[in-house]
Amino acid sequence: MEQTSPPALEINSLVRSYGPVRAASGISLTAQRGAVTALLGPNGAGKTTTIHCATGLLKPDAGTVRVLGRDPWRASAELRSRVGVMIQDGGLASGAPALALLRYGASLYADPLDVDELAEHLGIDRFAGTLVRRLSGGQRQRLALALALVGRPELVFLDEPTAGMDASISRTVRRLMRSLARTGTAVVLTTHLMDDVEGLADHVVVINHGEVVASGSPEHVVASHRAADGTVHLTATASGIAPEKVGALEVDLRRAAARLGVSLDVTTGAADLETVLLDLTEPAEGPSAEVPSAEVPLADVPSAAREEVR
Numbered sequence: 101m102e103q104t105s106p107p108a109l110e111i112n113s114l115v116r117s118y119g120p121v122r123a124a125s126g127i128s129l130t131a132q133r134g135a136v137t138a139l140l141g142p143n144g145a146g147k148t149t150t151i152h153c154a155t156g157l158l159k160p161d162a163g164t165v166r167v168l169g170r171d172p173w174r175a176s177a178e179l180r181s182r183v184g185v186m187i188q189d190g191g192l193a194s195g196a197p198a199l200a201l202l203r204y205g206a207s208l209y210a211d212p213l214d215v216d217e218l219a220e221h222l223g224i225d226r227f228a229g230t231l232v233r234r235l236s237g238g239q240r241q242r243l244a245l246a247l248a249l250v251g252r253p254e255l256v257f258l259d260e261p262t263a264g265m266d267a268s269i270s271r272t273v274r275r276l277m278r279s280l281a282r283t284g285t286a287v288v289l290t291t292h293l294m295d296d297v298e299g300l301a302d303h304v305v306v307i308n309h310g311e312v313v314a315s316g317s318p319e320h321v322v323a324s325h326r327a328a329d330g331t332v333h334l335t336a337t338a339s340g341i342a343p344e345k346v347g348a349l350e351v352d353l354r355r356a357a358a359r360l361g362v363s364l365d366v367t368t369g370a371a372d373l374e375t376v377l378l379d380l381t382e383p384a385e386g387p388s389a390e391v392p393s394a395e396v397p398l399a400d401v402p403s404a405a406r407e408e409v410r
């Protein structure tokens with residue numbers, strides 16, 4: 101009888117608080133081998149907390165987490181060697197030159213990737229001798245990504261992998277993630293940009309306020325939240341954003357909407373917006389028109405406004 105392999109990552113009813121702040125309130129999700137799974141949600145949604153619980157950096161208050169079938173909190177060295185992790189501000193040794201650190205990372209594995217090839221692919225060869233503490237944010241991200249991948253992990257966690265990268269390197273990284281998935285790796289990434297998941301993720305889990313509010317393919321996530329009148333409500337948190345930036349956001353979102361094949365009707369309120377509510381509309385047609393309305397966090401404004409024009 102054919103045996104289906106268990107998910108690379110399985111999280112059930114995960115709860116994790118920081119004092120009075122409940123960052124994860126019963127999150128359940130799975131990530132399969134050979135697929136890119138994106139955790140999508142605005143700042144503070146609970147994505148990083150979920151990743152930290154999955155990588156054994158944080159102990160859940162309740163619920164279960166299984167990584168390659170095991171509890172990451174009690175992970176053995178053997179399990180850790182099969183999992184790659186790239187976390188935000190992940191403490192890289194700051195006094196080491198970039199390429200030397202990557203070579204050292206590779207030396208910890210029995211069958212690492214070719215360091216020179218990886219360095220060239222991610223453009224690390226261009227700052228090979230620079231000390232880590234002198235690297236720019238984007239360069240540091242690339243090095244952290246290379247360190248997460250160099251051991252040929254079966255499952256890799258990437259927290260905001262393309263944040264701070266320019267458009268061209270970000271495209272390279274997206275291609276790299278797709279090719280990793282093609283060769284059977286389970287790729288789990290976090291992002292707050294809907295744009296990041298299109299054409300990249302096979303499975304999207306939308307998280308907001310510590311809960312999963314939608315999941316499925318990128319197309320499904322949008323379609324299943326279409327109102328009876330054909331309207332998709334997408335909420336973007338805009339606290340602290342200068343009113344003049346809202347225009348740039350609108351341009352970005354119109355592009356995203358065009359790629360999704362829907363037209364965009366933006367309704368904004370006062371100048372110091374706390375929340376921007378966007379109505380993505382298209383002529384009501386097909387089964388999606390029967391799905392009830394809901395609000396889906398799309399992206400936070402700062403990042404969307406920063407995003408480079410493609």
Ligand SMILES: Nc1ncnc2c1ncn2[C@@H]1O[C@H](COP(=O)(O)OP(=O)(O)OP(=O)(O)O)[C@@H](O)[C@H]1O
Nearest residue numbers: 118121123141142143144145146147148149150292
């Ligand atoms: N160490 C901490 N101490 C206290 N509160 C925390 C801590 N880390 C996270 N939080 C809070 O937990 C909630 C979830 O944060 P988390 O970092 O998991 O969200 P996120 O979705 O990853 O956000 P971002 O996109 O900004 O990285 C937020 O309200 C955050 O302020």
